[in-house]
Amino acid sequence: MRKINKILALGLLFFALILAQNNCFAIEDSSIARPDMTEEEMMSSGETYVKDIEVVGNNLVNKDFILSQMSTKAGYVYDKKVIVTDLNKIYKTGFFTQKLRAIPLRNEDDSNITLRIIVEENPPIKAFTLEGNNVVDDGEILNILQPLEGMPQNIVTINQAIEQIQELYSIKGYILSRVTVVQDDPDGVVNLVINEGIIQDVIVDGNYKTKDFIVKRNILLEPGTVYNENTTRNDILKLMGTQAFSDVTRDIKMDPETGEYIVTINLEEQRTGKISIGVGVDSSSGFFGSVGFGENNFRGLGQKLNFNFMAGTGILMSDDSILKRANYQAEISFVEPHFKNRNNTIAYRAFFRSLGSYQVPLAIEQKFGAEATLSRRFTSFKNLSGSISFGVENVHLSEGDEWEMQRIFREHSVPWSERERQLEGGFFIKLTPSLVYDSRDNVINPRRGGIASISLEENFNITDFENTFGKINGVIKKFIPAGKKSSFVLTAKAGGKINGNMPEFAAYRMGGPYSVRGFNISEVGTGEGFMMGSAEFRTPIPFIDRLTSNNFLNNIRIAAFVDAGKIFSPTLTDRLYDRPGYAISAGVGLRVFIPGLGPVSFDYGIPLTNTAGVDRKSGFFTFGMGDML
Numbered sequence: 001m002r003k004i005n006k007i008l009a010l011g012l013l014f015f016a017l018i019l020a021q022n023n024c025f026a027i028e029d030s031s032i033a034r035p036d037m038t039e040e041e042m043m044s045s046g047e048t049y050v051k052d053i054e055v056v057g058n059n060l061v062n063k064d065f066i067l068s069q070m071s072t073k074a075g076y077v078y079d080k081k082v083i084v085t086d087l088n089k090i091y092k093t094g095f096f097t098q099k100l101r102a103i104p105l106r107n108e109d110d111s112n113i114t115l116r117i118i119v120e121e122n123p124p125i126k127a128f129t130l131e132g133n134n135v136v137d138d139g140e141i142l143n144i145l146q147p148l149e150g151m152p153q154n155i156v157t158i159n160q161a162i163e164q165i166q167e168l169y170s171i172k173g174y175i176l177s178r179v180t181v182v183q184d185d186p187d188g189v190v191n192l193v194i195n196e197g198i199i200q201d202v203i204v205d206g207n208y209k210t211k212d213f214i215v216k217r218n219i220l221l222e223p224g225t226v227y228n229e230n231t232t233r234n235d236i237l238k239l240m241g242t243q244a245f246s247d248v249t250r251d252i253k254m255d256p257e258t259g260e261y262i263v264t265i266n267l268e269e270q271r272t273g274k275i276s277i278g279v280g281v282d283s284s285s286g287f288f289g290s291v292g293f294g295e296n297n298f299r300g301l302g303q304k305l306n307f308n309f310m311a312g313t314g315i316l317m318s319d320d321s322i323l324k325r326a327n328y329q330a331e332i333s334f335v336e337p338h339f340k341n342r343n344n345t346i347a348y349r350a351f352f353r354s355l356g357s358y359q360v361p362l363a364i365e366q367k368f369g370a371e372a373t374l375s376r377r378f379t380s381f382k383n384l385s386g387s388i389s390f391g392v393e394n395v396h397l398s399e400g401d402e403w404e405m406q407r408i409f410r411e412h413s414v415p416w417s418e419r420e421r422q423l424e425g426g427f428f429i430k431l432t433p434s435l436v437y438d439s440r441d442n443v444i445n446p447r448r449g450g451i452a453s454i455s456l457e458e459n460f461n462i463t464d465f466e467n468t469f470g471k472i473n474g475v476i477k478k479f480i481p482a483g484k485k486s487s488f489v490l491t492a493k494a495g496g497k498i499n500g501n502m503p504e505f506a507a508y509r510m511g512g513p514y515s516v517r518g519f520n521i522s523e524v525g526t527g528e529g530f531m532m533g534s535a536e537f538r539t540p541i542p543f544i545d546r547l548t549s550n551n552f553l554n555n556i557r558i559a560a561f562v563d564a565g566k567i568f569s570p571t572l573t574d575r576l577y578d579r580p581g582y583a584i585s586a587g588v589g590l591r592v593f594i595p596g597l598g599p600v601s602f603d604y605g606i607p608l609t610n611t612a613g614v615d616r617k618s619g620f621f622t623f624g625m626g627d628m629l
Contacts, residue, residue, distance in 0.1 A: 039086050048078040051112040054202075057119040060152055061095050066117065069093060078104060078113055087117075088215030094156035119624070122152035133194045135174060135226045141165055143518050145192075146162050153184060167195070173230035176252070176261060197227045200260035206267035210244055214302045217342045218242065218271070227252070237443075242337065243304075244297035246270035269297075288312030303337040321522065323356035323364065323400040345375040348408065359507045359526050360422050361408075361573050364402040369393030371430065383439045389432040395505055418572055424503045426467060428492055429460040440479060445593050447487040447527035450478040450491055454499075459506070460616040469500030486539035496568065505572050510583065513624030514565040518585030518605020520620070525567035525579040532565030538591060557591040563605070584608040587619065600625050 052074055055063045070086040070627035072079075087100045099120040104113040126146045130138055144164045147158055162179045169177035176197025185190045196451045201223050204215045219235045221227070232250055239248045247268040254261055276292045291310035313329040331351040341344040350370040357365035371391025378384045378512040399405070409416050435457030454474045461467040473495040480488040495508055511519035516532060538557040545554055566582040567574070574581060587605030594600055 002285045005226060007209075015051065023086060024416070041217045046239045049112045050074055050076050050078050050115050051107060051110075052114045054114060054115060054116045054212075054355055055119065060120060060124060061119075063218055066090055066119065070117075070390045072115065078115070083115070090119065092118070092156075093123075093154045094154035095372060114484075122154065122189055125149050125151060125153055125184075127190075127247065129189060129191045131191065131193045132180075132196060133265045135196055136169060136172065136177075140168060141192075141194075144168070152349075153190070154377040158182060158190070165192075165194075173228040174226055176227050195259060198260045199223050199263055200258060201262050203262065203264045204267065205264055206590070209269055210267070210297055210302065211300050214300065214338075215239065215265065216285055217338050218302075221263055223565065227263065232263075235265075239265075241443075242296065242302050244302060252488060268389075298334075302337055304333070304337070306334075307332045318534065321361040321573060322358065323362045325356045325364065325400065327355040329353045329355075338373070343377045343379060347373045347374075356400065357397065357505060358509055358522050359573065360397055360504050361572070361576060362399075362405050363399045363423060364400045365505060366396045366398075367393060382446075384432070384437050385434065388434075389430070391430045394427045395503075397423040397425045399423070410580050412576055414572065422504050422572060424467065425505065426461045426463045426465075426503070429462060430457065431456045431460075438449060443468065444599075445557070446479045447481045447485075448479050450476065452476045453612035459500075467501050467503060469502040469506065470498045471506070472496060472498050473500070482537070482538075486537065489536040489538060491534040491536075494529075502528050504573065505573050508567065510565050510567050513601060513603065514621035516565045516583045516585055516605075516621050517561065517589075517603045518563070518587055518607045518620045520582055522573075524583040525570050525581040527570040527581070529568035530565060531568070532563065534561060534563045557593075557595045559589045559601075559603070560587075561588045561589065561590055561603070561605075575626065580609060582609065 050072060053067060053070070055066050057064060069089040072082055072086050075218050083102045087102055090096060099118075101118040103116040103118065106113055106115055118285070125148055127149065128142060133141060144161050145393055148154070149159060151157075151547075162182070166177060169175070175194060176195075176316055178195050178197075179192055180195045181191070181193035182195075185191065199221060202216070202219060202221050204212055204219075207215055218238045220231050221235060223566055236248045236250065239245055245267050247266075249266045251264040251266065252261055253264075276290070276294070277385065288310050289312075290308060290310040292306065293298045294304070294306045294308075296304050298305045309330045310328070312329075329352070331349065333347060333349040335345065335347045336343050349372075350369070352368040354364070354368075355365040356367045369392050371393075373389040375385060378386065394553055395471050401565040405419060406416060409419065428617055432455055434453060436451065436453040438451045439449035441448045452475065456470065456472055456473070458470045459468060461469075473493075475491070475493045477492075478490045480490070482488055504526070507528060508530040509522040510516055510524035510527045510530055510532065512521035512523075516524055537560045540554065541556055541558060544556070548554070562585070563628055564582075566585045567579075570579070570581050573579070585605040585607050589601060589603035592600045592602070600623070602621075602623045604619050604621050
């Protein structure tokens with residue numbers, strides 16, 4: 001019988017505990033007195049009301065914060081279930097132990113109560129210690145944790161701080177970093193252990209033609225370092241830039257024994273040797289046909305070998321100063337992308353060109369030459385690279401329409417002897433150092449960042465040293481995001497002679513697809529110096545992303561632009577053709593980004609200033625390949 005009584009007693013106790021637990025976490029509505037009730041109205045209503053609320057036991061946590069967690073307020077009906085729910089809310093703030101109590105105290109002068117809330121705070125946090133962080137400084141992490149010092153230990157706020165620490169790592173690219181241990185000492189010190197995500201090994205898979213060391217020299221990830229997603233993304237872009245692969249992806253797996261990560265770079269090689277035969281049209285060459293051979297992974301070493309020959313009808317939509325004749329161009333080039341080390345690139349190029357001169361009116365211009373260019377990326381200065389080119393070039397100019405030129409000289413009362421100076425060429429040794437700062441987020445279709453370059457070009461005339469000359473050129477281009485996919489593009493360019501006698505074939509020209517659009521090539525003017533600026537707004541075709549997921553179509557941009565520029569120290573040609581020497585234009589266009597080729601521009605510009613000595617209000621089409629740099 002005693003055993004049965006014990007069993008019944010234990011059962012009743014267990015049932016009571018379940019009821020008590022359910023009561024602690026239950027949330028129920030309760031009747032609430034009107035806040036504007038008088039004390040007499042409260043007493044006459046027949047219900048018990050909370051006249052005042054006291055908080056006892058809090059030292060570090062503000063009383064107002066505790067009261068803000070409660071739905072029970074002074075003047076409300078006393079309801080045990082609501083108060084249990086309030087205690088639950090106070091406990092869930094994380095600052096207190098489970099020893100929370102609410103004691104109703106009867107007032108002697110009426111039937112209402114004063115509610116006393118008794119709390120016990122967790123031990124206070126006196127300090128934090130960090131272990132395992134190497135790529136992020138203690139100071140950056142402690143800045144997140146410092147507001148918790150001196151406050152009671154709170155698992156809620158500590159978890160929030162841990163999320164902020166991991167977000168700090170993620171912003172910097174360390175996406176595998178985690179706070180793995182949180183341990184509190186009896187003396188109030190909280191210890192955090194961070195696993196930053198160490199790379200155990202980097203594996204290359206899928207390359208059959210390309211040598212392993214060629215792939216790995218394009219990868220900055222190394223065993224023993226902390227994994228960084230930004231670095232990996234740049235490595236993938238570099239590998240894609242070799243044009244040896246159709247796709248590059250990465251896989252990350254943790255080794256459960258070491259807790260470190262194995263990174264696998266998956267490659268899909270593509271055919272890199274191509275023979276091309278094509279036809280096309282552009283502003284500089286007119287309608288043209290071309291034949292070429294290219295190998296972007298020569299001998300499986302990532303080297304590039306290219307040959308191209310092109311014949312065109314001549315410059316399209318040019319003014320009367322440019323001779324209408326066939327345009328011939330041939331070029332062979334070889335690029336070693338890693339010369340001695342991964343930061344150096346060396347390129348060799350030989351070329352031949354025969355065309356109607358852009359700068360010297362009605363002249364035939366023939367050039368042949370060769371050059372070598374050594375480029376280096378500076379690891380100590382992010383986004384900065386430099387190059388130096390050494391080359392030779394022979395320039396020969398001959399008369400294309402002597403009778404017409406004599407007529408123009410007579411019409412402008414210019415001695416015919418000046419024509420000889422216009423046709424000056426020569427054999428030149430060229431030396432060109434340059435610096436480039438490139439912070440663009442995307443080389444193909446950038447939306448933020450910028451690019452700036454400056455170069456010096458010294459031309460030593462071997463056949464006539466007195467006609468040696470030097471030039472300086474600079475460009476700044478800034479990309480500013482607008483909305484989700486649009487952008488503003490601001491460009492400033494300038495250049496000028498710095499020494500010697502600059503022949504007219506080397507003069508700067510203004511007008512055309514890479515200058516002030518809405519004008520013929522060289523129609524604004526040619527001279528020994530220039531300055532120009534451009535503002536452009538680019539946006540996707542409206543709703544195109546809703547109609548198709550095709551990347552080619554989604555990368556097309558509609559553009560609206562304004563260009564302005566001025567020529568300094570104009571040439572004799574500007575006088576002969578009444579060129580204004582300055583121009584402003586506005587227009588619209590398309591930017592089509594073709595993989596492996598870059599941006600192709602189609603623009604319709606309207607001159608806002610006169611040209612060729614007359615008011616020309618009609619628009620003008622220009623189209624070109626490459627960006628305005």
